Amino acid sequence: MTRSGWKKLLISALRLYTLLVALITVLMIILGTLLDRGRVFSYEAFFSPLLYALIGTAAAMVTRSDKEPSVRSLIIRKVISLLLIEGAILFLALNSPAIPTEKSWVLPGLALGVLAVFVLAHVIQYAADSKEAEQLSADLARYQEKQTGRI
Amino acid sequence: MKLEIRKVPESEPETVEIRYHWVTSEIQEIISFVKSRQGQLSAARDGKRFEVPVVDLFYAESVDDRVFLYTASDSYEIRMKLYELEDLLKNKCFLRISKSMLVNLMKVSSVRPALNGRFSAILKNGEEIIISRKYVPALKQVLKGGEAR
Numbered sequence: 107m108t109r110s111g112w113k114k115l116l117i118s119a120l121r122l123y124t125l126l127v128a129l130i131t132v133l134m135i136i137l138g139t140l141l142d143r144g145r146v147f148s149y150e151a152f153f154s155p156l157l158y159a160l161i162g163t164a165a166a167m168v169t170r171s172d173k174e175p176s177v178r179s180l181i182i183r184k185v186i187s188l189l190l191i192e193g194a195i196l197f198l199a200l201n202s203p204a205i206p207t208e209k210s211w212v213l214p215g216l217a218l219g220v221l222a223v224f225v226l227a228h229v230i231q232y233a234a235d236s237k238e239a240e241q242l243s244a245d246l247a248r249y250q251e252k253q254t255g256r257i
Numbered sequence: 258m259k260l261e262i263r264k265v266p267e268s269e270p271e272t273v274e275i276r277y278h279w280v281t282s283e284i285q286e287i288i289s290f291v292k293s294r295q296g297q298l299s300a301a302r303d304g305k306r307f308e309v310p311v312v313d314l315f316y317a318e319s320v321d322d323r324v325f326l327y328t329a330s331d332s333y334e335i336r337m338k339l340y341e342l343e344d345l346l347k348n349k350c351f352l353r354i355s356k357s358m359l360v361n362l363m364k365v366s367s368v369r370p371a372l373n374g375r376f377s378a379i380l381k382n383g384e385e386i387i388i389s390r391k392y393v394p395a396l397k398q399v400l401k402g403g404e405a406r
Contacts (some may be wrong), residue, residue: 180372246365249362253362
């Protein structure tokens with residue numbers, strides 16, 4: 107990969123990481139408030155969104171490709187990425203004393219939460235792309251007007 | 258092939274004359290080039306040759322080493338490489354949007370997001386073609402008034 111390729115990769119990874127940290131924090135606030143309101147954490151709890159977002163970003167980077175994948179291959183990559191994230195988060199949860207996995211709702215709740223964050227991250231990225239496409243369409247209209255004027 | 262270039266008085270029309278023994282691929286290439294400079298491309302459909310006006314082209318696509326031209330409703334095969342066509346049409350509002358495709362920007366009605374950071378160009382005949390991520394910066398540059406690099 108070229109230097110600019112690495113730079114682009116790093117920027118997109120950082121963008122995804124920041125987005126995931128924000129979404130995971132919101133998810134933890136919602137799930138915690140709804141399901142485990144009385145629980146008290148130490149300052150170490152602030153590491154959780156950072157760590158989970160790192161796992162999500164790593165999974166997304168592992169399954170990305172420089173080539174242009176077909177829609178089918180893209181969907182397969184996304185599914186693998188989601189399964190990797192789900193697996194890693196559930197593994198961490200099962201091995202963490204701070205997460206009460208003995209309660210029946212915790213693991214399904216986490217799995218659903220990961221799915222919600224995954225979908226939301228893609229929706230936000232699609233919204234950003236939509237805005238960019240709108241700008242491109244406006245620039246295109248101006249370009250066509252200018253070229254027609256030349257003729 | 259002997260090349261002869263002769264200056265003519267302004268009262269005479271500028272002329273390109275090709276004297277040939279056989280219409281070889283080399284001769285055909287020269288004919289295509291001259292016609293393209295006049296705003297037409299020489300292409301074939303169902304074994305017949307057609308002069309396709311460049312302004313009518315929507316996009317050009319390379320498929321298995323063959324290059325096809327697409328108008329609103331027809332397709333033609335042209336005996337040129339895609340990069341040669343790109344070079345020929347670069348000042349005629351055509352831009353490379355993927356490894357195998359050139360689009361006439363004047364025939365694009367809008368752009369919308371596709372999956373994975375790519376965009377789709379919606380053409381004025383309703384067709385939709387993919388703009389690869391790699392070529393989006395060049396598209397932005399051209400639309401802003403610069404030249405694609």
